[in-house]
Amino acid sequence: MNKSFTPATLLEIYRKGRLINLIDERFRGLLRSGRLAAVYYSPRGQEILAAAMGVHLQQTDYLVTTYRGIHDQLAKGIPLRPLFAEYYAKATGACKGKGGPMHITHPETGVMVTTGIVGSGLPIANGLAWASQLKKDGRVTLVTFGDGASNIGAFHEALNMASLWKLPVIFLCQNNLYGESSKYAKCTAVDNVAERAAGYNMPGVTVNGNDPEAMWRASGEAVARARAGEGPTLLEAKTFRFMGHYFGDPGAYIPKEEYDAHLARDPMPIARAAVLSSGAATEAELAAYDDEVNAKIDDALQFAADSPFPDVSEIDIDVYGAAA
Ligand SMILES: Cc1ncc(C[n+]2csc(CCOP(=O)(O)OP(=O)(O)O)c2C)c(N)n1
Ligand SMILES: [Mg+2]
Structure with missing residues (x-):
């Protein structure tokens, strides 16, 4: 892929990343104050990599993600109202309030699976990609997972099969x-996790996921390969999470010097400064964008608050199968 990385692309990535960033900040505030009671795995620090991948995907492409998946879902384009309503377990939620944050699904925007079982998304992504290959529908499937997941057996099984069958899938670690x-x-x-690709005869690429241009290039190549029927790529985006494993985790196991070194390279302020120096937007335009996003967040939170809980008569519907 020889496309040049323009200031407009940088701005598009920044805006997607900032949407994630503002929603994450709002959710953490709601959780802290007790106004939201939900499991939450903050993507703080991983916004740019999701955004830089997201700009290459079409609405009809598929996403399989994990519990730490709100950045992936937003980058894929999930609307805020059904997303937020699902966090609040309301009937208007993406899964009618029965899935919760661990199981966000929104097929209309290609968000097919969110799973809490580490490593389990990869074989499911193969299934989606295989269906696309058989139907020749031109879709690609992105599956994202963590470094820990790369030590699960299903990771290795899925990479082997995807390579053998040249499935249109992107494995994003x-x-x-x-x-x-x-x-x-x-x-x-x-x-590097990407070294493991060699064992499965597929390209393996390690990239600084917090660098918008590097991540955009590597993602673009992986998506183009899958789209062209040339098979899967294992893309490893190096990053860091600033808010611990789960909401409330003090992260005491991370040495302070290590944490501080990463914080000094926080991708969000760096991307913002890059946008400003590229001339793609002014301070005032970025502030106006924040206002616009905050208004959408307010709207979706109000929608979630105003929505009813699912009716108790629906308790066994959509769960394991339709009730008689
Ligand atoms: C099969 C399985 N084993 C263990 C767990 C418990 N668990 C939940 S998250 C997690 C860590 C996974 O780390 P990583 O894949 O690096 O993802 P990250 O949380 O860093 O995004 C573990 C072990 C689980 N949910 N599923
Ligand atoms: Mg991890």
């Missing part, structure tokens, strides 16, 4: 250097 409280280097035999 978001290597945030920790799986719960376990440091990557303590549990993984290779320096």
Whole structure:
């Protein structure tokens, strides 16, 4: 892919990243104050990689993500109202209030699966990609997962099958250097997850996921390969999570110097400064964008608050199968 990385593309990535960033900040505030009671795995620090991948995807493409998936879902284009209503377990939620944050699904925007079972998304993504290959519908499937997931058996099985069958799938490992409280280097035999691609005869690419241009290029190539029927790519985006594993995790297992070194390279302020110096937007335009996003957040929160809970008569519908 020889396309040049323009200031307009940088701005598009920044705007997607900022949407994620503002929603994440709002959710953490609501959780802290007790106005939202939900499990929450903050994507703080991983916004840019999701945004830079997201700009290459079409609405009809598929996404399979994890519990730490709100950045992926937003980058894919999920609307805020059904997303927020699902966090509040309301009937108007993406899963009618029965899935919750761990199971966000919104087929209209290609958000097919969100799973809390580490590593389980990869074989499911193969299934979606296989269906697209058989139907020749031109869709690609993006599956995202963490560094910890790359040590699960299903990761290896899925890579082998996807390569063998040249499935239109992109395996995006978001290597945030920790799986719960376990440091990557303590549990993984290779320096880079992408090295494992060699064992499955597919391209493996390690990239700084916090660098908009590098992530945009690597994502674009992986999506183009899948779209052209040339098969899967294992893309490893190096990143860091600033808010611990789950909401409320103090992250005491991360040495302070390590944390501070990452914080000094926080991708959001760096991307913002890059947008301003590129001339793609002014301070005033970025502030206006924040206002616009905050108004959408207010609207979706009000929608969620005003919506009813699912009726108790629906308790066994849409769960395992239709009730008689
Ligand atoms: C099969 C399985 N084993 C263990 C767990 C418990 N668990 C939940 S998240 C997690 C860490 C996964 O780390 P990683 O894949 O790096 O993703 P991250 O949370 O860093 O995004 C673990 C072990 C689980 N949910 N599923
Ligand atoms: Mg991790």
